[in-house]
């Protein structure tokens with residue numbers, strides 16, 4: 001079964017246009033659609049990565065903007081990359097949920113066993129291709145968007161260093177500290193990014209609903225703030241994209257992921273994400289005959305999925321800690 005064809009129809013209008021990324025195909029890194037700009041001044045290697053999922057347009061729009069405006073690093077190396085080209089090319093505004101990936105999720109393959117294993121897919125071929133470049137990256141910013149129209153989320157991963165970087169960037173308001181998915185490791189948790197002792201670091205941002213106009217603004221602002229943090233651009237370059245008076249951040253620690261165990265999983269309500277369930281024991285879903293209940297008071301629902309397939313994450317549960 002093609003698990004993408006049975007998705008519910010899109011519930012949101014398409015307000016964004018997928019930019020033409022053909023001008024960025026040849027790049028200069030030996031990997032198509034990856035371009036590096038080097039400064040004469042020492043500094044880190046920063047990668048801004050877009051379209052890890054082919055139907056998530058905001059990252060491509062942000063990178064297109066950086067290219068068109070000749071944004072260059074004041075120090076170190078800035079790489080701009082488009083990851084899942086095959087899926088992005090398949091994007092069809094008439095059927096926009098179809099192009100998340102071609103064969104498998106590119107953001108679930110980033111462990112040694114899978115990368116070095118025998119499994120073949122369009123996405124694994126691409127991951128194996130871009131891996132050598134990823135290995136040279138000090139700081140990764142991976143730009144995504146979500147199925148539901150929810151406040152933007154910075155996914156800081158399970159480590160303190162990720163949380164500290166998300167706080168230092170200061171935007172968006174919600175920081176989610178999470179360990180990822182049972183279905184496979186994310187790029188943001190790959191290699192040194194997933195090791196507290198390693199100086200490299202990574203953030204994944206969910207900029208809002210896949211096709212809402214605001215997601216492109218969030219992608220732009222967060223990218224500018226990421227580059228500012230590492231001293232790679234002047235404030236004047238970033239300024240037009242920055243909102244004033246950022247609200248204090250809220251940190252949610254994900255305590256568990258609800259992984260779907262049967263082919264009959266249903267949510268109790270039409271959750272969109274960031275709902276807070278005041279009482280422990282509140283039923284939020286049924287998986288086969290098993291009720292899924294909240295494990296503690298004031299439980300926050302993070303990114304409920306519309307793709308309710310066995311083995312996949314249905315929703316993550318977290319506590320507001322800050």
Ligand SMILES: [Zn+2]
Nearest residue numbers: 053056144145
């Ligand atoms: Zn994504």
